[in-house]
Amino acid sequence: MDVEQILEDTYRAVRPLIGSGAVAEYIPRLAAVNPDQFGMAVVMNDGREFQVGDSLVPFSVQSMSKVLSLVLVLADHGEDIWRRVGREPSGAAFNSLTQLEYSRGIPRNPFVNAGALVVTDQLLTTKRQMSDFPVEQNPILDFVRQESGNPAIGLDSLVARSEAEHSDRNAAIAHLLSSFGNLQNPVDEVLEQYFEQCAISMNCRDVAVAVSFLARGGIRHDGTQLLSLSEVKRVNSVMLTSGFYDAAGEFAYRVGLPGKSGVGGGILAIVPGHCSICVWAPGLNASGNSLVGVAALDEFTTRTGWSIF
Numbered sequence: 001m002d003v004e005q006i007l008e009d010t011y012r013a014v015r016p017l018i019g020s021g022a023v024a025e026y027i028p029r030l031a032a033v034n035p036d037q038f039g040m041a042v043v044m045n046d047g048r049e050f051q052v053g054d055s056l057v058p059f060s061v062q063s064m065s066k067v068l069s070l071v072l073v074l075a076d077h078g079e080d081i082w083r084r085v086g087r088e089p090s091g092a093a094f095n096s097l098t099q100l101e102y103s104r105g106i107p108r109n110p111f112v113n114a115g116a117l118v119v120t121d122q123l124l125t126t127k128r129q130m131s132d133f134p135v136e137q138n139p140i141l142d143f144v145r146q147e148s149g150n151p152a153i154g155l156d157s158l159v160a161r162s163e164a165e166h167s168d169r170n171a172a173i174a175h176l177l178s179s180f181g182n183l184q185n186p187v188d189e190v191l192e193q194y195f196e197q198c199a200i201s202m203n204c205r206d207v208a209v210a211v212s213f214l215a216r217g218g219i220r221h222d223g224t225q226l227l228s229l230s231e232v233k234r235v236n237s238v239m240l241t242s243g244f245y246d247a248a249g250e251f252a253y254r255v256g257l258p259g260k261s262g263v264g265g266g267i268l269a270i271v272p273g274h275c276s277i278c279v280w281a282p283g284l285n286a287s288g289n290s291l292v293g294v295a296a297l298d299e300f301t302t303r304t305g306w307s308i309f
């Protein structure tokens with residue numbers, strides 16, 4: 001299959017849509033991003049890389065980081081985390097508060113903000129228990145630098161600050177979690193760590209390389225096994241059912257792959273045993289997923305026939 005050609009055809013097909021959707025307004029620094037951008041990268045399990053458009057322009061990974069925090073917690077602690085967070089689709093917005101009250105502080109899944117805050121809290125606890133791990137260091141940032149082979153990946157501190165300054169909703173979620181005894185660390189520290197991981201800036205190529213262990217049965221680029229085959233299956237399953245908030249069904253219908261979006265306009269998707277994909281276009285649809293990104297993945301999977309179904 002000529003993946004390069006299919007990627008070019010995909011780009012051509014979505015070009016009229018580029019610029020549509022609305023950039024995330026509630027994080028002012030993200031609202032300032034030029035919506036007329038589009039990039040896509042595919043990293044095959046055999047090492048071949050394909051890219052189109054603005055695939056080397058860094059953007060804010062936002063909720064795509066929730067996959068990596070879950071992976072790092074699973075790698076360190078195994079199944080324990082599932083006592084504190086569920087794995088059912090939420091059918092609600094990413095920053096919804098209502099379900100959390102009904103479920104007595106157990107978030108529906110690790111990919112809505114409530115669930116990600118619990119996972120981040122666990123990551124913070126682990127980091128504090130490791131005496132050789134500098135507290136100011138971000139484990140997700142470390143991981144993506146190593147995995148993508150790009151030590152220049154950094155945090156956009158203006159995005160992190162922008163989020164901290166407009167954090168009423170996430171703070172409300174964190175306080176509610178804490179009131180139910182589902183945070184081990186102080187609310188402010190969990191929020192700070194969470195905003196930092198969301199503010200990591202990466203380009204499509206680096207994201208696709210950094211998550212390719214999810215397409216390769218849990219094997220990192222250095223050959224070590226980060227997750228077992230069964231754990232990878234589970235992470236990919238949760239992405240399929242919960243990676244797109246209240247639009248998980250629509251994404252499964254149109255794309256047919258496990259994936260995760262972020263309000264920076266990025267989407268990562270996994271073709272298990274085959275390749276990892278990252279697409280980026282800043283404009284979002286009503287569910288907070290990249291409008292052009294979903295369209296591009298729809299085109300790409302339709303043209304390649306790649307899907308888990």
Ligand SMILES: NC(=O)CC[C@H](N)C(=O)O
Nearest residue numbers: 062063094113198262263
């Ligand atoms: N869906 C997202 O990407 C949300 C992440 C964002 N940092 C928030 O917490 O609101």
